[in-house]
Amino acid sequence: MKKVILLQSGLVVVVAAIAAGWVGAHGAISALIGGLAYILPNLLFVLRLSLAGRRADVMTFFAGEMFKIAATIGILAVATRVYPVHWLCVLIGLFAAVKANLFAFLLKN
Secondary structure, three states: OHHHHHHHHHHHHHHHHHHHHHOOHHHHHHHHHHHHHHHHHHHHHHHHHHHHHHHOOHHHHHHHHHHHHHHHHHHHHHHHHHOOOOHHHHHHHHHHHHHHHHHHHHOOO
């Protein structure tokens, strides 16, 4: 699971670099905000499951997923109030973080 977090982070950095070339620094920061809005709650979820170990049950998993959704929405809501984001870059950064899991099969154990 920790490798997936690293993969998500790496892909978001690549997307932010592309956004920087396309829109400028504003787009790069917006793409990072979008990616981090998904990565940070996912990181906390992975840490929570790691701490639970074998005691993690289905309810722990579903509660963690609900937390991830709420935290992602919350981070995006706060970020848009604090920083005037470029919405397309935010959504592309968020999409990159969400879909990075599809590339996880490329990682070897």
